[in-house]
Amino acid sequence: xxxxxxxxxxxxxxxxxxxxxxxxxxxxxxxxxxxxxxxxxxxxxxxxxxxxxxxxxxxxxxxxxxxxxxxxxxxxxxxxxxxxxxxxxxxxxxxxxxxxxxxxxxxxxxxxxxxxxxxxxxxxxxxxxxxxxxxxxxxxxxxxxxxxxxxxxxxxxxxxxxxxxxxxxxxxxxxxxxxxxxxxxxxxxxxxxxxxxxxxxxxxxxxxxxxxxxxxxxxxxxxxxxxxxxxxxxxxxxxxxxxxxxxxxxxxxxxxxxxxxxxxxxxxxxxxxxxxxxxxxxxxxxxxxxxxxxxxxxxxxxxxxxxxxxxxxxxxxxxxxxxxxxxxxxxxxxxxxxxxxxxxxxxxxxxxxxxxxxxxxxxxxxxxxxxxxxxxxxxxxxxxxxxxxxxxxxxxxxxxxxxxxxxxxxxxxxxxxxxxxxxxxxxxxxxxxxxxxxxxxxxxxxxxxxxxxxxxxxxxxxxxxxxxxxxxxxxxxxxxxxxxxxxxxxxxxxxxxxxxxxxxxxxxxxxxxxxxxxxxxxxxxxxxxxxxxxxxxxxxxxxxxxxxxxxxx
Amino acid sequence: xxxxxxxxxxxxxxxxxxxxxxxxxxxxxxxxxxxxxxxxxxxxxxxxxxxxxxxxxxxxxxxxxxxxxxxxxxxxxxxxxxxxxxxxxxxxxxxxxxxxxxxxxxxxxxxxxxxxxxxxxxxxxxxxxxxxxxxxxxxxxxxxxxxxxxxxxxxxxxxxxxxxxxxxxxxxxxxxxxxxxxxxxxxxxxxxxxxxxxxxxxxxxxxxxxxxxxxxxxxxxxxxxxxxxxxxxxxxxxxxxxxxxxxxxxxxxxxxxxxxxxxxxxxxxxxxxxxxxxxxxxxxxxxxxxxxxxxxxxxxxxxxxxxxxxxxxxxxxxxxxxxxxxxxxxxxxxxxxxxxx
Ligand code: HEM
Ligand code: FES
Numbered sequence: 028x029x030x031x032x033x034x035x036x037x038x039x040x041x042x043x044x045x046x047x048x049x050x051x052x053x054x055x056x057x058x059x060x061x062x063x064x065x066x067x068x069x070x071x072x073x074x075x076x077x078x079x080x081x082x083x084x085x086x087x088x089x090x091x092x093x094x095x096x097x098x099x100x101x102x103x104x105x106x107x108x109x110x111x112x113x114x115x116x117x118x119x120x121x122x123x124x125x126x127x128x129x130x131x132x133x134x135x136x137x138x139x140x141x142x143x144x145x146x147x148x149x150x151x152x153x154x155x156x157x158x159x160x161x162x163x164x165x166x167x168x169x170x171x172x173x174x175x176x177x178x179x180x181x182x183x184x185x186x187x188x189x190x191x192x193x194x195x196x197x198x199x200x201x202x203x204x205x206x207x208x209x210x211x212x213x214x215x216x217x218x219x220x221x222x223x224x225x226x227x228x229x230x231x232x233x234x235x236x237x238x239x240x241x242x243x244x245x246x247x248x249x250x251x252x253x254x255x256x257x258x259x260x261x262x263x264x265x266x267x268x269x270x271x272x273x274x275x276x277x278x279x280x281x282x283x284x285x286x287x288x289x290x291x292x293x294x295x296x297x298x299x300x301x302x303x304x305x306x307x308x309x310x311x312x313x314x315x316x317x318x319x320x321x322x323x324x325x326x327x328x329x330x331x332x333x334x335x336x337x338x339x340x341x342x343x344x345x346x347x348x349x350x351x352x353x354x355x356x357x358x359x360x361x362x363x364x365x366x367x368x369x370x371x372x373x374x375x376x377x378x379x380x381x382x383x384x385x386x387x388x389x390x391x392x393x394x395x396x397x398x399x400x401x402x403x404x405x406x407x408x409x410x411x412x413x414x415x416x417x418x419x420x421x422x423x424x425x426x427x428x429x430x431x432x433x434x435x436x437x438x439x440x441x442x443x444x445x446x447x448x449x450x451x452x453x454x455x456x457x458x459x460x461x462x463x464x465x466x467x468x469x470x471x472x473x474x475x476x477x478x479x480x481x482x483x484x485x486x487x488x489x490x491x492x493x494x495x496x497x498x499x500x501x502x503x504x505x506x507x508x509x510x511x512x513x514x515x516x517x518x519x520x521x522x523x524x525x526x527x528x529x530x531x532x533x534x535x536x537x538x539x540x541x542x543x544x545x546x547x548x549x550x551x552x553x554x555x556x557x558x559x560x561x562x563x564x565x566x567x568x569x570x571x572x573x574x575x576x577x578x579x580x
Numbered sequence: 581x582x583x584x585x586x587x588x589x590x591x592x593x594x595x596x597x598x599x600x601x602x603x604x605x606x607x608x609x610x611x612x613x614x615x616x617x618x619x620x621x622x623x624x625x626x627x628x629x630x631x632x633x634x635x636x637x638x639x640x641x642x643x644x645x646x647x648x649x650x651x652x653x654x655x656x657x658x659x660x661x662x663x664x665x666x667x668x669x670x671x672x673x674x675x676x677x678x679x680x681x682x683x684x685x686x687x688x689x690x691x692x693x694x695x696x697x698x699x700x701x702x703x704x705x706x707x708x709x710x711x712x713x714x715x716x717x718x719x720x721x722x723x724x725x726x727x728x729x730x731x732x733x734x735x736x737x738x739x740x741x742x743x744x745x746x747x748x749x750x751x752x753x754x755x756x757x758x759x760x761x762x763x764x765x766x767x768x769x770x771x772x773x774x775x776x777x778x779x780x781x782x783x784x785x786x787x788x789x790x791x792x793x794x795x796x797x798x799x800x801x802x803x804x805x806x807x808x809x810x811x812x813x814x815x816x817x818x819x820x821x822x823x824x825x826x827x828x829x830x831x832x833x834x835x836x837x838x839x840x841x842x843x844x845x846x847x848x849x850x851x852x853x854x855x856x857x858x859x860x861x862x863x864x865x866x867x868x869x870x871x872x873x874x875x876x877x878x879x880x881x882x883x884x885x886x887x888x889x890x891x892x893x894x895x896x897x898x899x900x901x902x903x904x905x906x907x908x909x910x911x912x913x914x915x916x917x918x919x920x921x
Contacts, residue, residue, distance in 0.1 A: 206848025206913035271603030292677030299670035306663020321810035349885035506595035547597035
């Protein structure tokens with residue numbers, strides 16, 4: 028009981044007192060109400076992930092009230108004429124019911140599907156932003172790992188959901204999964220029989236996937252999101268390199284009111300986007316596909332986008348990759364898809380630790396890297412994105428071939444080529460671009476920004492007028508972290524361990540090509556030089572050499 | 581808040597020897613300077629919120645007015661109107677809130693200092709003390725017998741939780757090697773789904789260049805018809821005997837140029853549904869494995885490795901096409917035990 032505070036008199040005051048004396052609400056408001064969030068569009072990607080997840084949970088919950096996750100067969104007698112009398116599972120029938128008979132059912136169903144597509148997309152792009160800005164560095168490595176878990180779970184959530192309506196496409200997707208599982212050496216056949224409760228398709232799979240889809244996976248996602256956000260609060264958000272931003276502060280908007288208003292408003296915008304897509308763009312019209320039947324299939328059908336890259340790998344891998352050891356099959360043509368997917372997740376998980384080891388960098392980083400200032404990381408990231416896109420486009424190889432009037436086989440050969448060389452080319456090009464941009468930054472910091480104004484000097488030479496940067500704009504061009512190549516070091520006994528040799532090699536690979544940031548001395552020298560001989564305009568565009576006439580640069 | 585405000589010292593600001601110039605001066609917005617512009621934004625925000633209310637009304641009205649089940653077009657109309665209403669209702673709130681925050685709320689940037697994530701020296705010392713005390717009071721270090729048996733018990737305890745999953749499904753047995761096809765089973769036309777009375781096929785029903793999708797007539801015999809269909813689906817093609825390149829061992833597996841092959845792709849199991857008449861190639865629509873029907877459906881392109889298994893056929897005394905036996909090779913995707921029979 029609180030005795031020291033005066034009795035509240037207003038209604039709001041009474042309510043606040045009630046809440047405070049039961050849950051310490053004032054402490055919460057004091058702690059979080061003025062927390063600072065840096066604002067930048069790229070920091071909204073995590074929010075889009077969060078909001079689309081919430082929307083998917085809301086719409087999905089509604090769907091559970093009407094969907095029957097069961098595979099008992101019945102004959103359709105609903106209003107959709109083309110399917111009347113057709114034998115189908117309860118799952119498929121209830122999906123038709125939701126789509127045709129339930130008021131608002133189709134809208135909610137489409138919102139659930141669009142929301143899921145947006146969710147996986149937002150998570151992926153959010154992850155790329157965290158990668159390219161180096162936000163995964165100490166102290167945020169663990170949160171990056173939580174993120175990797177969320178990424179994998181978002182794929183799982185999508186796939187299990189896609190399979191539930193038991194239409195022709197979803198059943199076909201499951202059949203492919205069954206084929207992949209059977210390719211697993213030693214235990215594959217058993218896993219397949221245990222998953223499907225016997226032979227494919229059986230009568231158990233839908234209800235089992237349902238449990239995963241509506242309970243296990245969302246529960247895991249919610250738990251990880253909670254940890255993820257607690258970490259964001261504990262670490263405080265990173266910020267872009269900008270005048271005023273340091274490793275020891277956070278500059279931005281307070282939660283109350285600005286960030287909350289923008290974030291809350293943004294939630295409604297994401298919601299509106301999903302509702303708008305669902306109102307005007309049809310998604311997964313299962314009534315066109317018919318119930319699952321193992322025999323027919325239509326060409327040119329596409330899986331949901333995030334499954335595409337796995338499907339693409341299955342198309343790109345040639346059949347000779349399946350081989351036999353004493354008669355036991357090793358279906359590398361299929362397993363390669365699993366290996367790449369798991370490999371990508373593992374590679375992502377170890378990256379923060381790998382990079383810190385290579386750079387011998389154990390410091391905390393709260394100021395982000397501009398991607399150009401970490402050329403090797405950026406190039407590796409772009410190479411990965413290109414590799415991913417090659418696999419992803421591979422899943423549409425047949426459509427692309429039709430579009431370009433090419434033979435399907437040639438198309439696959441092109442994808443096989445790009446699978447190996449696409450990332451390499453992307454790596455080289457990206458690294459060159461980053462280094463070029465860094466040189467440009469250096470130029471601009473030294474000589475100012477090009478104004479596009481050309482002056483003719485008395486002796487006939489033309490020069491372009493450069494406008495010097497104010498210190499605030501110059502800051503992010505000169506103040507960045509730029510690790511150097513640290514060759515392998517000997518230990519106390521004068522020996523270089525194998526691991527250290529490797530670290531040295533990686534360090535060379537990462538940091539050998541480097542555009543050093545400007546030192547203070549260089550900058551001052553340039554300014555002295557510019558003042559003596561250069562020609563500048565101040566912010567009003569007036570001549571700055573004091574004599575009103577241009578000087579040779 | 582003021583307690584968290586932080587004056588930054590210059591050594592924290594320096595990078596590469598450059599001195600951080602600090603936050604740029606705040607530039608006032610139009611709304612900060614001109615009251616009439618401020619009032620205009622105020623009205624705009626309220627306008628967005630009104631739009632939202634109209635959207636909600638549209639949603640409710642269309643929900644009550646349209647019964648979607650009556651026709652396909654009504655279903656589409658209902659979806660569009662409900663969706664439009666929801667979009668406006670949400671958009672109005674979203675845009676309104678953001679316009680408000682951006683133009684009317686304080687936009688001064690605020691600085692907060694970062695604190696060490698780790699505990700203080702004192703926190704650490706006390707934490708170590710607590711752990712030590714726990715170790716002491718439990719005696720876990722002094723009593724290895726208790727500790728080791730506990731570890732062993734904990735390691736074993738999850739096993740039942742693993743073992744119960746044994747009940748998820750039956751063991752594979754020889755299920756993947758057997759289908760409903762058997763000596764004398766007649767070929768029936770696959771008309772989609774599981775037909776009540778499968779229509780049987782005679783040799784003369786199959787013309788050159790055509791492809792017939794086939795299931796066994798006894799499709800209802802298994803426990804679950806879809807499982808059986810998923811293994812037993814067959815493609816029947818009639819090819820000019822001159823073009824057919826038959827292995828002498830398999831010469832009597834076809835009948836009068838009619839050959840039967842499993843429809844289940846040996847890659848990961850899609851139905852191989854596309855037949856090119858000119859080339860006699862079967863193409864799997866899933867990952868484009870291509871099989872040559874004139875050469876025992878060997879793979880000529882794509883990710884599959886094994887040829888499609890052939891079903892030996894003939895005709896019975898009444899002229900119906902029948903199987904001579906089950907598939908000699910297992911159908912569908914490769915699995916670990918595939919060569920154990
Ligand atoms: C369900 C999926 C996810 C949700 C809901 C989510 C949500 C968020 C939110 C709201 C933030 C703060 C705002 C921002 O920086 O964008 C954030 C930050 C972060 N996320 Fe995620 N995220 C998800 C997935 C991921 C993934 C896949 C990764 C990486 C593998 C990741 C790594 C991070 C990291 C390291 C931060 C801290 C960034 C910083 O402080 O700059 N997250 N996340
Ligand atoms: S399932 Fe036929 S090619 Fe993959």
